[in-house]
Amino acid sequence: MAVDPRxxxxxxxxxxxxxxxxxASAIGVAWGLYIDWFPIQGSSQAKKIDxxxxxxxxxxxxxxxxxVVVILFAVRDYRQRPGEELLDGPNVHGSTRLEIIWTTIPxxxxxxxxxxxxxxxxxxxxxxxxxxQELKIDVTGEQFAWTFKYKGxxxxxxxxxxxxxxxxxxxxxxxxxxxxxxxxxxxEMRMKVDAVPGIVTSYRITPIREGNYPVVxxxxxxxxxxxxxxxxxxxxxxxxxxxxxxxSAPAPAAAPAEGGGAAPAAAIDAKKLFTDGNGESIxxxxxxxxxxxxxxxxxxxxxxxxxxxxxxxxxxxxxxVEPEKVATKGFPPGVMPPNYGETLKxxxxxxxxxxxxxxTKK
Ligand code: HEC
Ligand SMILES: [Cu+2]
Numbered sequence: 418m419a420v421d422p423r424x425x426x427x428x429x430x431x432x433x434x435x436x437x438x439x440x441a442s443a444i445g446v447a448w449g450l451y452i453d454w455f456p457i458q459g460s461s462q463a464k465k466i467d468x469x470x471x472x473x474x475x476x477x478x479x480x481x482x483x484x485v486v487v488i489l490f491a492v493r494d495y496r497q498r499p500g501e502e503l504l505d506g507p508n509v510h511g512s513t514r515l516e517i518i519w520t521t522i523p524x525x526x527x528x529x530x531x532x533x534x535x536x537x538x539x540x541x542x543x544x545x546x547x548x549x550q551e552l553k554i555d556v557t558g559e560q561f562a563w564t565f566k567y568k569g570x571x572x573x574x575x576x577x578x579x580x581x582x583x584x585x586x587x588x589x590x591x592x593x594x595x596x597x598x599x600x601x602x603x604x605e606m607r608m609k610v611d612a613v614p615g616i617v618t619s620y621r622i623t624p625i626r627e628g629n630y631p632v633v634x635x636x637x638x639x640x641x642x643x644x645x646x647x648x649x650x651x652x653x654x655x656x657x658x659x660x661x662x663x664x665s666a667p668a669p670a671a672a673p674a675e676g677g678g679a680a681p682a683a684a685i686d687a688k689k690l691f692t693d694g695n696g697e698s699i700x701x702x703x704x705x706x707x708x709x710x711x712x713x714x715x716x717x718x719x720x721x722x723x724x725x726x727x728x729x730x731x732x733x734x735x736x737x738v739e740p741e742k743v744a745t746k747g748f749p750p751g752v753m754p755p756n757y758g759e760t761l762k763x764x765x766x767x768x769x770x771x772x773x774x775x776x777t778k779k
Contacts, residue, residue, distance in 0.1 A: 430494060438479070438486045445478040459605030459630055459651065460622040462541040466607045469537045476526065541608070542621065545587040551621070552583065556592045558599030558612040561641030561717070561752055562699045563632060569665020576696050577664065578703035580632055580649040582624045583657035589621040600636035603649050609635055624651040641752035644717040647703055685765055687772030698760035701769075704753065709776035717752055719745050725777040734770045737761075 634645035702712030
């Protein structure tokens, strides 16, 4: 006897679906847990976030499999066969029992997951027991670099483009933007927040392993977005303290005495201007390699030891103030900040140019 085409789902079919679903879910979950989704765990927050990911995956994969299995079986059993072109479907009315089940189960799953995710969120945002111990760092994003400001031992600001972090200590970043929306992210630390003009956003991490990790911008912010990358250096707490103490030590060159005849250029530390900026100007060293200043290779901009050798002071000055005028071949235009004419004082600019002329002379 032919099966009534309007009622093909038998207990046998349901049994097949369950078997296929269970096997596919097991494979999917095992595969999902096997894949190395993330970079190493650099912060205590990273562990908890990765655990949350695994739990979500264990629940989400079977849900996905269930939906796909039902679709595939429906296609197999209910597709139109020859001779059925004029047949109508079965006259089915709602089933209150089914509707209650398919509303309740997803609702319960979602409430449980939301509750669990909320506890993880409050865990990873929790302030350390000893709030005074926490290191606070001001992070400023602008097209196309990050700058970091620490409070030195004597309360003096320490500005830098290299992010140094102590292992094992809670760090709170207060994030700002000078222009458009950026997003401050160190993938190994997992946490991430938009830098929004006009407001201060924040998050905290506790680094748990020493090493160098990329700092990236995770919000499309303009031509140089993809190169808005720097490095976070996680060091032992002792090394970090020594670094910070050294940065906040008084500058060797004292300001010229009032009315004194000291040449202003002598008071300007051009190398420091190059490596750290003046607080307003973005540090050149975050993009350019320069042997004398010890800034690393691999930046966005050309290696200045190579391109500036033998160039005149006028040419160099022009390249700094009007970077667009002569774009360097092979490098992205529109990435070097166009406003050094404003963010650098004229005497700072001159000191910087002179420094570049002498330090790149062969
Ligand atoms: C955000 C990254 C970035 C920063 C910060 C930056 N530059 Fe550049 N710079 C570039 C890029 C990219 C180029 C090449 C494209 C161009 O010429 O505009 C460049 C080009 C140059 C050139 C021309 C090189 C040549 O081939 O003649 C000079 C000189 C220069 N920069 C000096 C500086 C100085 C000095 C500073 C700091 C006051 C600085 N740059 C800050 C990215 C940067
Ligand atoms: Cu950005």
